[in-house]
Amino acid sequence: TxxxxxxxxxxxxxxxxxxxxxxxxxxxxxxxxxxxxxPGEGPVLLVTVVTGGEVxxxxxxxxxxxxxxxxxxxxxxxxxxxDTGLYLCAGxxxxxTALIFGKGTTLSVSS
Amino acid sequence: NAGVMQNPRHLVRxxxxxxxxxxxxxxGHSHVYWYRQLPEEGLKFMVYLQKENIIDxxxxxKERFSAEFPKEGPSILRIQQVVRGDSAxxxxxxxxxxxxxxxxxxxxxxxxxxxxxV
Numbered sequence: 001t002x003x004x005x006x007x008x009x010x011x012x013x014x015x016x017x018x019x020x021x022x023x024x025x026x027x028x029x030x031x032x033x034x035x036x037x038x039p040g041e042g043p044v045l046l047v048t049v050v051t052g053g054e055v056x057x058x059x060x061x062x063x064x065x066x067x068x069x070x071x072x073x074x075x076x077x078x079x080x081x082x083d084t085g086l087y088l089c090a091g092x093x094x095x096x097t098a099l100i101f102g103k104g105t106t107l108s109v110s111s
Numbered sequence: 112n113a114g115v116m117q118n119p120r121h122l123v124r125x126x127x128x129x130x131x132x133x134x135x136x137x138x139g140h141s142h143v144y145w146y147r148q149l150p151e152e153g154l155k156f157m158v159y160l161q162k163e164n165i166i167d168x169x170x171x172x173k174e175r176f177s178a179e180f181p182k183e184g185p186s187i188l189r190i191q192q193v194v195r196g197d198s199a200x201x202x203x204x205x206x207x208x209x210x211x212x213x214x215x216x217x218x219x220x221x222x223x224x225x226x227x228x229v
């Protein structure tokens with residue numbers, strides 16, 4: 001069974017701090033996606049990483065895909081209150097028929 | 112280009128009633144996925160459909176739940192004889208037609224339907 005473990009489960013920080021959240025699996029994924037979800041809304045796709053070792057930057061967010069394509073990380077520099085939300089990683093199952101999601105990291109950034 | 116549209120946004124049903132959740136995918140998307148989300152449990156895959164076909168329903172409960180994606184009209188997730196445990200947020204996602212063996216096609220989510228069973 002393919003599982004994605006995310007850590008930490010909860011993270012509460014002050015504005016301006018840096019943080020990293022992790023997504024790990026014992027399975028290899030052809031790609032991993034990161035989503036951000038706000039309360040009462042659906043997940044919004046942030047990025048897809050495809051190549052082992054790949055690093056993608058989206059303003060203050062840096063996404064990395066592990067060399068073995070089993071793990072990924074999301075680093076946020078100088079967090080802002082608008083970064084508050086649930087961060088989910090997801091990968092396709094082996095059949096390609098569904099996205100498997102981790103349970104997410106709930107980030108709270110206070111001013 | 113409108114995003115994935117789900118309705119209703121909120122649905123209240125009494126135990127034993129039926130719940131119908133609708134999802135219109137993004138224009139040009141022919142693949143629809145349904146997920147259920149409970150607090151602190153993450154998004155759980157339920158079913159994957161293409162027009163008029165169920166491709167993967169491995170996440171669907173064996174009883175009371177069904178899904179369809181007709182040639183015309185939205186995809187419907189139907190829950191018969193609802194129970195309190197069915198209360199959750201149900202999300203629909205869509206993706207464009209897969210090209211070849213590309214399994215990296217991204218999925219775009221709707222805003223969800225929050226079902227409350229009283």
